[in-house]
Amino acid sequence: MALTASTMLLLGTPLPDATLADGGGTPYTLSALAGQHGLLVAFICNHCPYVQHLNRALAPLGAILAEEDVGMVAISSNDPLTYPADAPDAMLRHAKAEGYTFPYLFDATQEVARAFHAACTPDFFLFDSELKLFYRGQFDASRPGKGEPDGADLLGAVALLVAGGKPPQEQLPSVGCNIKWRQD
Numbered sequence: 001m002a003l004t005a006s007t008m009l010l011l012g013t014p015l016p017d018a019t020l021a022d023g024g025g026t027p028y029t030l031s032a033l034a035g036q037h038g039l040l041v042a043f044i045c046n047h048c049p050y051v052q053h054l055n056r057a058l059a060p061l062g063a064i065l066a067e068e069d070v071g072m073v074a075i076s077s078n079d080p081l082t083y084p085a086d087a088p089d090a091m092l093r094h095a096k097a098e099g100y101t102f103p104y105l106f107d108a109t110q111e112v113a114r115a116f117h118a119a120c121t122p123d124f125f126l127f128d129s130e131l132k133l134f135y136r137g138q139f140d141a142s143r144p145g146k147g148e149p150d151g152a153d154l155l156g157a158v159a160l161l162v163a164g165g166k167p168p169q170e171q172l173p174s175v176g177c178n179i180k181w182r183q184d
Contacts, residue, residue: 004120004178008136011167015039015131016115020075020105023092028073028103031131035069037162038134040154042074043113043123043179044104046094047085049144050176051121057139057149059099064155068162070126072102077113078121078180086180113179120176126157134161137171 019029033039042058044051058074065072074095080087088106095104107113116125126135135157142149157168 003175005173005175006123006137007117007119008171008173009117009125009133011133011136011171013133015041015127015133016112017131018112018115020107020112021088022103022105023088023090023095025088026103028105030073033071033073033103034127034129034131035065035071036129037068037070038126038128039071039073039131040065040158041116041125041127042072043077043116043118043121043125044074045076045078045083045086045121045177045180046090047078047083048121048177053142053144054122054139054149055098057151059101061151061154062101065158066101068158070158070162074100074102074104075107075112075118076104076121077107077110077118079110079182081182083180110179110182118179120174120178122176123174124154126154126161128161134167135171136174138174141172143175 078086128134
């Protein structure tokens, strides 16, 4: 496991829109998943201990965001040949087991991760109602073996977004496992 920090894409960057399929083959267009107040895009995977640490909090996060009319989608961009635990069929089982209420999509070409400059799992990108980047960074200060996830950083940004405020001044990078890039 290589500890990697998010790249902290420039605030105001437009949503890199794309259409991806979930583990069952159903296609979704990212912009179509946005709610009235925006969209959260989370790069995750099944095997990363940093994502596993947050798993119990992700399904409730999806419910909170739905109540605030903020869409949510998760994307796995890992190479399933070297990490079969992150293959689409495993993603489908994982989403069901964790009770995800949001689409969990597979980035087979890894082009979407590259467009977002995603670097790690988890890596969070919150877009406003105009689909401009409002927040990017950590879920909260917890880490595996250090505290329970509460989503304080991300939920604080969501509260500002929904209230029509400005992006949080302090945004700390997410850290986790590096995205497993294909070697072709």
